[in-house]
Amino acid sequence: xxxxxxxxxxxxxxxxxxxxxxxxxxxxxxxxxxxxxxxxxxxxxxxxxxxxxxxxxxxxxxxxxxxxxxxxxxxxxxxxxxxxxxxxxxxxxxxxxxxxxxxxxxxxxxxxxxxxxxxxxxxxxxxxxxxxxxxxxxxxxxxxxxxxxxxxxxxxxxxxxxxxxxxxxxxxxxxxxxxxxxxxxxxxxxxxxxxxxxxxxxxxxxxxxxxxxxxxxxxxxxxxxxxxxxxxxxxxxxxxxxxxxxxxxxxxxxxxxxxxxxxxxxxxxxxxxxxxxxxxxxx
Ligand code: SAM
Numbered sequence: 484x485x486x487x488x489x490x491x492x493x494x495x496x497x498x499x500x501x502x503x504x505x506x507x508x509x510x511x512x513x514x515x516x517x518x519x520x521x522x523x524x525x526x527x528x529x530x531x532x533x534x535x536x537x538x539x540x541x542x543x544x545x546x547x548x549x550x551x552x553x554x555x556x557x558x559x560x561x562x563x564x565x566x567x568x569x570x571x572x573x574x575x576x577x578x579x580x581x582x583x584x585x586x587x588x589x590x591x592x593x594x595x596x597x598x599x600x601x602x603x604x605x606x607x608x609x610x611x612x613x614x615x616x617x618x619x620x621x622x623x624x625x626x627x628x629x630x631x632x633x634x635x636x637x638x639x640x641x642x643x644x645x646x647x648x649x650x651x652x653x654x655x656x657x658x659x660x661x662x663x664x665x666x667x668x669x670x671x672x673x674x675x676x677x678x679x680x681x682x683x684x685x686x687x688x689x690x691x692x693x694x695x696x697x698x699x700x701x702x703x704x705x706x707x708x709x710x711x712x713x714x715x716x717x718x719x720x721x722x723x724x725x726x727x728x729x730x731x732x733x734x735x736x737x738x739x740x741x742x743x744x745x746x747x748x749x750x751x752x753x754x755x756x757x758x759x760x761x762x763x764x765x766x
Contacts, residue, residue: 491518491565493556493588495581497600500572501678501703503534510598511535517567521556523580527571544568545580553584560593573602578622578648604646607673607705612685612765614710617643624649624657624706635664642710651700655692661708662688669709669724669765675702685765687724713755727752727759728766 494513499505514520514537521544522528528541544552560566568575568584575581588595604620619638624647625631638645649657654672661670670691672684680702684694688708727748734744745763749756 488561489563490591490593491560491563492594492596493560493584494565494567495575495585495595495597496567496569497574497598497602498528498531498569498572500601500603500606500676501681503531505601505677506531506535507598507600510600511537513598514539514567514569517565519559519564519566521552521566521568521584523570523575528569531569544584549580549583553587556584557587557591557593560588561591567598574600577602577604577620601677603648603673603676603703603705606676607671607707608644608646610683611644611671611673611707612683612761613644613669613671613707614761615644618646619643619710620646622648624653626653631660635661639665640711642712644710645708647706647708649704649706651702651704654700654704654706655695657706658688658692658695662692665708665711668712669761671707672700673705673707674700676705678702712758724762724766727754727762731759731763 494517496510496513497507498510514532514535517539520528520532520539520541522541523543523545525541525543532539532541542552542556544556556566568581570576570579570581573579576585585595604618608615608618619641621634621638625634647657658670658672662668667687667689669686670688672691672695674680674682674684684691686694730751731744731748734747735741739747745756745759748759752759
């Protein structure tokens with residue numbers, strides 16, 4: 484009886500979204516130890532490999548060759564070759580190739596394991612000042628009017644923070660469209676994360692739109708929009724948001740603790756303490 488052949492493993496390796504130092508030790512060790520690296524853009528990945536002096540065969544795997552290259556990679560994995568899949572930045576499979584290969588591996592019982600690394604979604608979310616308890620990542624903001632309409636109606640009542648990837652060339656138009664569709668909300672544009680010009684533009688949609696009227700959007704952008712608010716809190720507009728924060732600070736200056744000031748402001752203005760806290764944090 485012949486021995487059953489040992490298959491290889493597909494490693495999904497998260498890579499930096501800008502700062503090359505954000506490669507984890509485990510990612511480094513995995514890239515050093517696999518037999519082959521499948522990369523979205525081989526030249527781009529080669530820069531990362533050169534930086535860490537990793538010498539490995541690299542092959543391309545991207546949106547437009549995945550149907551032909553996928554089966555080839557599967558065959559290699561079935562033959563016992565260990566493969567690391569990387570994208571240009573962040574986690575493979577997140578608005579990047581990966582998902583199809585993972586599904587195909589699982590069908591063939593080829594082990595899939597992940598070496599987590601940065602992703603623009605979470606990096607942007609945690610510093611946005613918006614609610615982090617739950618969020619919806621909706622991928623790239625759609626370009627087609629029809630798809631935009633679907634997104635606008637599907638997510639209009641969504642209470643969790645909504646995250647889109649967007650190109651700098653379309654950012655301003657998208658912000659204006661979102662404001663038209665969902666009304667005034669708080670938002671954040673997280674730009675060039677982990678890079679030299681990292682920047683967070685936070686405020687109401689109107690404020691952020693006004694900012695981009697004075698500045699040219701450049702670099703990589705992640706757009707975060709506050710979820711729909713409770714009816715009680717929905718009345719909080721850009722102007723009243725300022726007033727709420729002002730009231731809170733007035734209470735503080737009278738000697739109240741932060742907790743008491745939150746409570747007093749909420750009681751005085753008939754809104755939730757959570758909403759006062761949220762506004763105080765982003766203003
Ligand atoms: N797989 C990646 C991840 O896990 O974040 C996302 C890849 S997607 C093709 C690229 C988009 O992610 C960019 O157009 C931008 O919207 C966002 N992005 C990537 N790097 C970023 C950064 N350093 N700062 C802000 N947004 C970034």
